[in-house]
Amino acid sequence: MSVIVQKFGGSSVADAERIRTVARRIADTADAGDQVVAVVSAMGDTTDELRELAMQITRRPPPRELDMLLSSGERISVALVAMALHELGHVAESYTGSQAGIVTDALHGKARIADIRPTRITAALERGTIPIIAGFQGVSAETLDITTLGPGASDLTAIALAAALGAEVCEIYTDVDGVYSADPRIESRARKLHAVSYEEMLEMAATGARVLQARSVELARNQGVLVHVRSSFTATDGTFIRGADERMMEKAIISAVTHDTSEAKLTLVGVPDQPGVAAKLFRALERRGVNIDMIVQNVSHEGRTDISFTVPRSDVEQAHEGVNEVSKAIGASDVTRDEAIARISLVGAGMKTHPGVTADMFEALSAAGVNIEMISTSPIRISCVIREDQVAEAVRAVHDRFKLSEEVVMRAEHPQEDL
Ligand code: ADP
Numbered sequence: 001m002s003v004i005v006q007k008f009g010g011s012s013v014a015d016a017e018r019i020r021t022v023a024r025r026i027a028d029t030a031d032a033g034d035q036v037v038a039v040v041s042a043m044g045d046t047t048d049e050l051r052e053l054a055m056q057i058t059r060r061p062p063p064r065e066l067d068m069l070l071s072s073g074e075r076i077s078v079a080l081v082a083m084a085l086h087e088l089g090h091v092a093e094s095y096t097g098s099q100a101g102i103v104t105d106a107l108h109g110k111a112r113i114a115d116i117r118p119t120r121i122t123a124a125l126e127r128g129t130i131p132i133i134a135g136f137q138g139v140s141a142e143t144l145d146i147t148t149l150g151p152g153a154s155d156l157t158a159i160a161l162a163a164a165l166g167a168e169v170c171e172i173y174t175d176v177d178g179v180y181s182a183d184p185r186i187e188s189r190a191r192k193l194h195a196v197s198y199e200e201m202l203e204m205a206a207t208g209a210r211v212l213q214a215r216s217v218e219l220a221r222n223q224g225v226l227v228h229v230r231s232s233f234t235a236t237d238g239t240f241i242r243g244a245d246e247r248m249m250e251k252a253i254i255s256a257v258t259h260d261t262s263e264a265k266l267t268l269v270g271v272p273d274q275p276g277v278a279a280k281l282f283r284a285l286e287r288r289g290v291n292i293d294m295i296v297q298n299v300s301h302e303g304r305t306d307i308s309f310t311v312p313r314s315d316v317e318q319a320h321e322g323v324n325e326v327s328k329a330i331g332a333s334d335v336t337r338d339e340a341i342a343r344i345s346l347v348g349a350g351m352k353t354h355p356g357v358t359a360d361m362f363e364a365l366s367a368a369g370v371n372i373e374m375i376s377t378s379p380i381r382i383s384c385v386i387r388e389d390q391v392a393e394a395v396r397a398v399h400d401r402f403k404l405s406e407e408v409v410m411r412a413e414h415p416q417e418d419l
Pocket residue numbers: 008009010011012041152173174175176178179180181182183184185208209210211212256
């Protein structure tokens with residue numbers, strides 16, 4: 001018997017009817033003879049609503065208490081899914097992250113999984129009981145407090161469990177039927193991708209394709225977990241995320257265009273162009289736990305330069321504080337902050353060998369009247385910072401330029417090419 005981990009996102013369990021649908025899916029998999037481990041997110045927007053509730057009490061909730069509060073969302077949904085399975089005549093038991101043996105460090109709000117001790121899960125499976133596990137949470141081995149693993153981290157719980165249990169596949173059930181060449185909510189002509197390599201999916205997730213959480217893709221890659229992203233509402237195959245087996249991958253140069261409107265830009269203006277200044281700045285940000293994304297330093301004029309960088313909007317207050325402190329210490333002329341930015345990225349393993357891609361992307365943006373403010377690249381990605389209010393037209397322009405709606409021939413259908 002093989003183990004299958006099935007993860008259901010918030011919209012898949014948003015109400016009682018959907019919870020019954022999820023339970024039927026789990027029951028069908030169990031009836032087919034597989035051992036199912038289900039991981040469930042909080043219902044609908046529960047996590048966001050709980051966070052807002054906390055903000056009505058205090059602008060600075062103690063991180064320990066915030067995690068106690070947020071983790072309760074998943075506790076509700078797992079109990080309801082287990083009840084729905086009982087209604088279908090199956091034996092199921094719900095478990096919190098802590099009960100399921102998800103052991104983490106003590107970093108509230110973005111805890112890292114340190115160990116998985118799934119003894120209760122394996123015992124349940126041996127008894128023929130279906131374990132239903134609360135995603136997104138764990139327990140700190142150090143403080144014994146409940147922790148949460150960061151936004152979208154039920155994906156991480158599912159993939160970590162799939163790795164620990166040696167599951168055949170980790171199925172991510174969501175409200176779209178796979179990974180698309182762009183967010184289908186912005187580009188209606190986006191195409192469903194059959195298979196995406198871990199590397200490409202990692203770049204896509206890190207640049208805003210929120211269908212999979214970036215850290216979970218990294219874990220899947222490191223542990224070689226086969227991931228299948230598919231719809232909770234239909235039975236069709238979705239998108240497989242796996243190692244880059246050349247024969248099975250699509251021949252496309254570009255896989256997708258992604259966008260992200262969750263960042264802000266800070267600029268330190270008129271910085272003395274001397275060794276050690278950038279080090280001071282980024283050390284001050286690191287001390288505040290701020291994650292930096294893009295960094296651009298301009299050419300210097302008369303011994304002074306500007307340094308711009310982007311950070312998650314959720315970190316912008318701490319980042320601004322840090323930049324102000326460094327600005328005073330080094331005698332910079334000004335600090336500016338801009339929250340109306342967006343990042344648009346083009347991702348594709350084939351761009352390594354196609355040098356024209358960068359120029360094509362910039363031309364597409366310019367033809368759409370979109371100004372590029374910052375640029376960064378990796379071997380398989382190009383990202384540009386643009387104005388937030390132009391993001392939808394920018395996505396469509398780039399998607400169109402690279403003809404991403406068009407079906408790509410699979411190599412596997414042409415085995416003679418492998419000779
Ligand atoms: P869940 O609650 O199931 O975890 P999420 O809201 O986290 O679901 O992720 C699914 C959403 O991701 C979709 O509704 C879709 O709008 C968005 N999305 C963004 N980019 C993509 C993409 N390239 N392919 C598919 N979905 C995408």
